[in-house]
Amino acid sequence: MDLSTIILAGIAFVIVWLLFSAIKIVREYERLVVLRLGAFLDVRGPGPTLIVPIIDKAIKVDLRESYFEVPHQTCITKDNAPTDIDFVVYYKVVKPAESVLAVQNFKGAAIVIATTTLRDVIGNIVLDDVLAKRDEINKILRTKLDEVTERWGVKVTSVEIREILPPRDVQEAMIKQMAAERNRRAMVTEAEGKKISAIKVAEGKKQATILEAEGDRQAAILRAEGFARALEQIYNVANRIDVKTMTLQYLKTLEAIGSSPATKIILPMEFTRLLQPLIGYAEKSMGQK
Numbered sequence: 001m002d003l004s005t006i007i008l009a010g011i012a013f014v015i016v017w018l019l020f021s022a023i024k025i026v027r028e029y030e031r032l033v034v035l036r037l038g039a040f041l042d043v044r045g046p047g048p049t050l051i052v053p054i055i056d057k058a059i060k061v062d063l064r065e066s067y068f069e070v071p072h073q074t075c076i077t078k079d080n081a082p083t084d085i086d087f088v089v090y091y092k093v094v095k096p097a098e099s100v101l102a103v104q105n106f107k108g109a110a111i112v113i114a115t116t117t118l119r120d121v122i123g124n125i126v127l128d129d130v131l132a133k134r135d136e137i138n139k140i141l142r143t144k145l146d147e148v149t150e151r152w153g154v155k156v157t158s159v160e161i162r163e164i165l166p167p168r169d170v171q172e173a174m175i176k177q178m179a180a181e182r183n184r185r186a187m188v189t190e191a192e193g194k195k196i197s198a199i200k201v202a203e204g205k206k207q208a209t210i211l212e213a214e215g216d217r218q219a220a221i222l223r224a225e226g227f228a229r230a231l232e233q234i235y236n237v238a239n240r241i242d243v244k245t246m247t248l249q250y251l252k253t254l255e256a257i258g259s260s261p262a263t264k265i266i267l268p269m270e271f272t273r274l275l276q277p278l279i280g281y282a283e284k285s286m287g288q289k
Helices: 003-022 096-101 106-122 127-132 134-152 168-240 243-258 269-288
Strands: 023-026 030-036 039-044 047-050 056-062 066-076 082-093 154-165
Touching: 003 023, 023 030, 030 096, 039 096, 056 096, 066 106, 082 106, 082 127, 082 134, 096 134, 106 134, 106 154, 127 134, 134 154
Parallel strands: none
Antiparallel strands: 023 047, 030 039, 030 056, 066 082, 082 154
């Protein structure tokens, strides 16, 4: 292989390399920030684009939402309680040029800003509110971080606190408080159950008493109706009995009394009056003879 062939092969390789270097494929979720001789030229994409090799420098910027973690930070609350907090920051690039030109290392700068902001926010809140108002703290952190990162072309979309660790003595007190609260709820539930049970028992007794009273009332009504019917029947029978029948009944009774072993018999005065008709009948019979 002679020298001219080697030179031509080298030139062909350089041309192919330049062509591949000049053609850039930008994806839908990316943008290409182009610097020409160190100066900002423009933002390109998505799709294929051409740049001038060696002269132009292309920096790809991802527009998708991403996140970075802020490790445990010891913060002093307003009531002087040291508390360890870690959280996650979600963000997305909205201005590709500013994200390249305005900040050198966005994540490193954002972590420093997030740490400082967290300590400032927690320092103005008492420990009870730190534990109870996590969502409000997330909103405050997101707002303050977004104010800083806006000049970098980055939008902070969300801040989520993952873990809050209060001092050990506070944790022990919280555990005791939770145990006491569970016991209180158990006692309340038990008392409520007993109350409901007592109400049910009383209601059952009430219904039983009502039913018993209703039964007694119905029985009394039936007894009264039976007694009234008996009286009515006695009255109807008595209306059909004449004096002779009554006298005969008295005589039968007198016969039964006379058959008894008693030596003395006491007769009521009314009995002599009932015998008057019989005496009259006997006298008439004797007169006819």
